[in-house]
Amino acid sequence: MNDANLPPYAQALGIAIDHDEDGNPVLYADFSDRVLGRPGFLHGGAMSGLMEMACMAALRAEMERRGETMRLKPVNVQVEFMRGGTEQRTFAMGTVTRAGRRVALVNAACWQDDRAKPIALAQMKILLSPAE
Amino acid sequence: MSDASSTPSPDPALPPGFVFDPARLAKGMMTRNGHSGWLGLDYHAHGEGWFELELPWREELVGVAETGVLASGPIISLMDNATSMSVWTLTGKFVPHATLDLRVDYMRAAVPGKTVIGRGECYKLTRTISFIRGIAYDEDPSDPIAHVVGSFMATHGTYL
Numbered sequence: 001m002n003d004a005n006l007p008p009y010a011q012a013l014g015i016a017i018d019h020d021e022d023g024n025p026v027l028y029a030d031f032s033d034r035v036l037g038r039p040g041f042l043h044g045g046a047m048s049g050l051m052e053m054a055c056m057a058a059l060r061a062e063m064e065r066r067g068e069t070m071r072l073k074p075v076n077v078q079v080e081f082m083r084g085g086t087e088q089r090t091f092a093m094g095t096v097t098r099a100g101r102r103v104a105l106v107n108a109a110c111w112q113d114d115r116a117k118p119i120a121l122a123q124m125k126i127l128l129s130p131a132e
Numbered sequence: 133m134s135d136a137s138s139t140p141s142p143d144p145a146l147p148p149g150f151v152f153d154p155a156r157l158a159k160g161m162m163t164r165n166g167h168s169g170w171l172g173l174d175y176h177a178h179g180e181g182w183f184e185l186e187l188p189w190r191e192e193l194v195g196v197a198e199t200g201v202l203a204s205g206p207i208i209s210l211m212d213n214a215t216s217m218s219v220w221t222l223t224g225k226f227v228p229h230a231t232l233d234l235r236v237d238y239m240r241a242a243v244p245g246k247t248v249i250g251r252g253e254c255y256k257l258t259r260t261i262s263f264i265r266g267i268a269y270d271e272d273p274s275d276p277i278a279h280v281v282g283s284f285m286a287t288h289g290t291y292l
Contacts, residue, residue, distance in 0.1 A: 009203035012192035036166030043167035044231045045212050049205020052195075074204055078235040 005060075010053045013046065017057075023065065024093055025057040031087045042085025044120070050092045051108040051122035052077060058094030059106050059126060073127040075103070083119040088112050090119075103127055148228055148289045152220045154178045168213055171206050176249055183217040185210060187248045200244030207248065207268050208236055211280045215252030215264035219284060219291070222254050222262075227286050229262065234282035242277050246270040252280075259290040 003016045010027075013035065018028045029035060029050050037043030056072060063070050094108040103125060110120040155175055171193070176184035187193075187202075187210045195203025212231055220226055242248050251273065252266040262284045267276040 007197050007203060008192055008194040009205060013205075033166055034170040043209060043212075044234070045171075045205060045209025046167050048208040048212075048234070049203060052204050052208075074238050076235065076237040077204060077208070078233065079208070080233045081231050084230070 006053065006057075009049065013049060015050060015053055018091060021093060023061050024095060025054070025061060026091055026093045027054045027057060028089055028091045030089050035090075040087060042087075042090060042119075044079070044081050047081070047085055047090065047092075047110050047120045048077070048079045048122065050090060051079070051094070051110050051120065052124065054092035054108045054110075055094040055106040055122065055124040055126070058096050058108075059099065059104050062096045062099055062104075063128075069131045070128045071131045072104075073129065075125040075127055077122055077124045080121045081119070082121070083117065085110075085112060085119045091115075094124075099128070101128065148226060150226045152224055152226050154183060154217055154221050167209060171209055173210060173213060178217070178221055181218060181222050181255070182251060182253045183214050183221055184249055184251045185214040185217070187250065189242070189245050189247060194244075199241070202242040202244075202248065204236065204238065207242070207250075207278055208234065210248065210250035211236065211252060211266050211268060211278070212282075213252075214250035215254070215266050215280065215282065216284065218252035218254045218264060218266070219257070219262040222257055223291050227291055228288045229284040229286045229291075232261075232283045232285050234280060237279045239276050239278060242268075243270055248277060257291045259292050260286050262286075262291055 015029045018026045035046035092110040098105045106124045108122045109118040111118045176186040193206045256263040265281045268278040269276045
């Protein structure tokens with residue numbers, strides 16, 4: 001997995017891969033006007049977008065380990081906002097909680113300078129179908 | 133909960149309690165700056181308890197390069213902002229608040245090239261919490277792209 005695999009939305013927002021952690025890509029985005037919500041704070045939609053990309057990246061990595069090529073189709077996402085994000089680099093990592101043959105449940109956390117204090121959490125359900 | 137906020141105030145200089153003119157504010161500050169400005173969010177329509185913003189399709193917002201389908205991040209931002217504005221159409225004044233949670237169910241993919249409209253509705257206000265729901269659609273509200281539900285918390289002052 002490298003940055004070039006990330007979709008246009010991720011690239012436009014400046015989302016890139018920081019490192020791999022037990023096979024899960026840790027993504028980051030630097031602070032810019034593009035992710036600004038209310039003055040001085042990160043927009044919740046940008047946090048959500050970063051976590052969504054982290055969920056998809058984690059699931060793609062899991063599919064690669066299984067040697068499967070699957071089309072991923074988001075069914076739903078639930079986001080919990082816990083702290084305001086400030087003007088600094090933001091990270092997110094997805095964890096595949098369960099991936100069966102047809103559907104996967106992926107959790108993600110989003111943090112800034114202190115990983116022990118996540119600013120938001122997300123949970124996504126994603127349908128899996130064999131790629132043509 | 134901390135003083136989290138994902139919702140931009142329409143104008144940083146606005147004091148809490150300022151009389152809220154949704155259309156004017158949405159056409160102004162909110163849709164030109166920051167994340168919503170980058171997304172290109174714009175005013176569409178509003179009424180008491182509901183508010184619509186539009187999100188024009190563009191290449192940069194695509195989540196799957198091969199299909200041209202919009203990423204869900206922009207849809208979440210659209211719905212966060214539209215539902216946030218819908219709260220203020222009920223209070224009639226600007227009350228700073230933070231998004232507590234948001235759930236999005238995707239009914240179908242957004243059609244490449246089509247503008248998405250986000251319709252937010254506030255269906256219950258308490259002193260500190262507002263409960264919202266909404267849909268994202270392109271042409272026909274009865275064939276939505278997504279349904280959302282969530283809540284906001286007033287961070288400075290109260291809704292009622």
